Amino acid sequence: MTHMPVVYATNAIHSDAMARLAPHVRLVIGADTSDETIRRHVEAADAVIVRAKLPDDVFAGTNRIRGVVRHGVGLDFIPVEAATAKGIPVANLPGSNANAVAEYVFSALFHLRRPLGRMDADLRASGWGSARGQADATIEIGPTTIGIVGVGTIGKRIAAIAQGFGMRVLGASRSGAPVPGVEIVQLETLFQESDAVVLACPLSDQTRGLVDAAMIGRMKPGAALINPARGPVVDTNALVAALASGRIVAALDVYDLQPVPAGSPLFDLDGLLMTPHVGGITSTSMRAMSLGAAEEILRVLRGEEPVNLVNPAYRLAKAG
Structure with missing residues (x-):
């Protein structure tokens, strides 16, 4: 049986994006967003879709992650410098919401x-x-x-x-x-x-x-x-x-x-x-963000750079 890369999503994503990913990856959606749960899933994943704040040390032990994509725009949910130091490309979805x-x-x-x-x-x-x-x-x-x-x-x-x-x-x-x-x-x-x-x-x-x-x-x-x-x-x-x-x-x-x-x-x-942090969330924007994140994840898993790469310096760490 061909190994399918594991994609971890910190939270649920739109069903259309799940269908887009299904033939290519094994999608794992976290049961909660505690630091312990996030660390455990990141350790076992090939790529991550981020909708919740990642712990600052989330990449400390990983050597498997091939890319991280923000399901949205704000990068404060991701320790970008830590990802860069590990040679991990990070992308977001500007304009999606x-x-x-x-x-x-x-x-x-x-x-x-x-x-x-x-x-x-x-x-x-x-x-x-x-x-x-x-x-x-x-x-x-x-x-x-x-x-x-x-x-x-x-x-x-x-x-x-x-x-x-x-x-x-x-x-x-x-x-x-x-x-x-x-x-x-x-x-x-x-x-x-x-x-x-x-x-x-x-x-x-x-x-x-x-x-x-x-x-x-x-x-x-x-x-x-x-x-x-x-x-x-x-x-x-x-x-x-x-x-x-x-x-x-x-x-x-x-x-x-x-x-x-x-x-x-x-x-x-x-x-x-x-309101409970819903300004960027509608059925319309959720579909757009989820599909955008799915496409970026698939690019990364094919060995391509994401379209909306935010940390080009990752290449230096990866090359080293």
Whole structure:
């Protein structure tokens, strides 16, 4: 019987991708995402599809892994430097969930500005007049300013949708490169002038704690902060204080600790929408990400480099 390479997926993937892989590999899906489980499966795998945070030492003992593919975009789930040192190519899927995240941003913004769900509940519980009375306090987003921190693939998609609503769009990025329809400004200016601030930047040493008490203090009263990026980009204590005072509103899809601990003060705050890291997940994006990951895995197993290779320096370690 011909040996089939083992592909380990930290979490379930779309059925279409499973069907794509089935003739070529033995797919193993982890029962949980504990560090112990992940280490055990990685040790026995030829390639890995990543949807959960890998332990920093996950590649310490392996000499079998031929490639690692992120089921999505963010690379903070993968110890890329450790993989590079082992001669393991790492790939991600840029743009695969950009539209899902962008649509999440506007779903959250409408929830904060024109909460139809709350009106529906009030109409059913208290009647027509009570529900209708909420409308006077709602806000149209068209005449307002949105600031996007990080105008990469996701940020550009958010900007395009915002322009469709007629919003003024500000952007801040490390490169400062021009983006059509976006006014590139300093971060401080973006926070001062925006009615809604959206975080669309990766987590790095430069962005960790970027949105601190001083930056939040620059925001307009009543402004909205929306974070579908990574939790540690925001100083949670500073955000809790601002929300508790009623000075701003917010929507969070990501957190310092995930899942959010039961006793977190976040659960007691008004003016906060909380979702469980689902900004990039829809049936549409799941299929696209899973199929994209499957194709990259098959390339690696054929001895080819992935299309979206993120660590070309792996070649040096592999050659050595």
